[in-house]
Amino acid sequence: MNWEQARKLLRIARPNAEHASAEHAPVVDARHELYAPPRAHSLCVASGKGGTGKSVVSASLGSIFAHKGRTLLVDADLGVGNAHILHNLCPQHSFVDVVEGRLSVREIRVPCRPQLDLLAGGSGVSRMAGLSAYELHLVAVGIESLEQEYRHVIVDSAAGISNQTIAFAAASDVVLIVTTPDVTALTDAYAFLKVLLQRRGEIVPLFVVNRATSEEEAEHVADRLRSVARKFLGREPRYAGWLPDDRHVVECVNARSPVVVRAEDAPFSQALLRLSVGLRAEFDRVQARGVGRSMLRSVGYTPGMR
Ligand SMILES: Nc1ncnc2c1ncn2[C@@H]1O[C@H](COP(=O)(O)OP(=O)(O)OP(=O)(O)O)[C@@H](O)[C@H]1O
Ligand SMILES: [Mg+2]
Numbered sequence: 322m323n324w325e326q327a328r329k330l331l332r333i334a335r336p337n338a339e340h341a342s343a344e345h346a347p348v349v350d351a352r353h354e355l356y357a358p359p360r361a362h363s364l365c366v367a368s369g370k371g372g373t374g375k376s377v378v379s380a381s382l383g384s385i386f387a388h389k390g391r392t393l394l395v396d397a398d399l400g401v402g403n404a405h406i407l408h409n410l411c412p413q414h415s416f417v418d419v420v421e422g423r424l425s426v427r428e429i430r431v432p433c434r435p436q437l438d439l440l441a442g443g444s445g446v447s448r449m450a451g452l453s454a455y456e457l458h459l460v461a462v463g464i465e466s467l468e469q470e471y472r473h474v475i476v477d478s479a480a481g482i483s484n485q486t487i488a489f490a491a492a493s494d495v496v497l498i499v500t501t502p503d504v505t506a507l508t509d510a511y512a513f514l515k516v517l518l519q520r521r522g523e524i525v526p527l528f529v530v531n532r533a534t535s536e537e538e539a540e541h542v543a544d545r546l547r548s549v550a551r552k553f554l555g556r557e558p559r560y561a562g563w564l565p566d567d568r569h570v571v572e573c574v575n576a577r578s579p580v581v582v583r584a585e586d587a588p589f590s591q592a593l594l595r596l597s598v599g600l601r602a603e604f605d606r607v608q609a610r611g612v613g614r615s616m617l618r619s620v621g622y623t624p625g626m627r
Contacts, residue, residue: 402442
């Protein structure tokens with residue numbers, strides 16, 4: 322059975338997912354892929370531990386990347402998303418509507434700022450943290466249908482090492498692990514790295530030390546993470562830089578604005594701008610595979626399985 326046949330079966334199998342099914346483009350068709358227009362490069366901003374600064378970093382990177390080309394911010398914290406808050410938005414719809422078959426991913430998309438759009442996560446919907454293969458497939462198909470319209474896709478990941486969190490990271494072209502100097506954040510960064518490498522062995526994730534009080538502290542933290550990874554995994558993540566602990570971050574979060582927009586001269590913003598240059602250089606080094614398309618392959622959904 323080819324994917325076009327599978328897509329039709331899927332549509333029959335799930336009549337109330339009409340919207341979601343209607344946007345099912347051919348999913349993995351080698352002939353189609355040969356002529357497909359270029360896709361967005363994707364960056365997944367991830368961490369093992371919660372609260373390390375993923376959303377703050379993603380919000381500002383979204384604003385920076387949008388200056389370079391159309392950018393899509395995906396709130397992959399599907400059940401307790403807050404990416405919209407950092408852009409002062411109150412979206413009417415979210416991935417919950419997609420998973421429950423009411424809307425397509427295209428229909429939940431909202432504009433954030435010029436050249437920056439958002440796909441919002443749900444607010445306090447616990448079952449979104451553990452989607453079935455079919456539900457994850459719906460999400461992936463929807464993202465796949467949009468990604469040719471963008472130059473960059475930024476995935477603001479949920480914390481932890483759940484199957485769907487790792488699926489988003491493993492499908493992204495570049496993974497940026499955000500840790501802080503706290504030993505718990507570092508331990509969880511290591512755990513995330515371990516699980517990610519089990520899923521996608523060839524990737525070389527980057528990491529950033531957020532909330533450091535000095536460059537020396539950040540480098541010390543980076544050395545610890547690299548040496549533990551080298552010793553126990555035989556692999557090292559690449560140190561991408563550090564971001565200072567900066568009171569402007571809290572002020573901007575409370576003002577619901579990306580730090581680089583509201584406080585562009587703040588130390589955090591300046592450091593993030595430097596980091597963004599390295600990330601875009603990383604995009605130049607890797608081929609854009611399409612985060613939606615790659616997820617479709619890895620989710621492993623086959624029609625009839627729900
Ligand atoms: N560099 C920084 N300086 C000062 N405060 C910071 C910095 N980075 C993050 N914070 C603080 O940490 C809080 C949590 O950040 P954020 O929401 O981005 O974390 P997260 O990793 O996305 O959390 P979650 O895992 O819950 O999604 C922010 O609201 C802010 O108060
Ligand atoms: Mg977050």
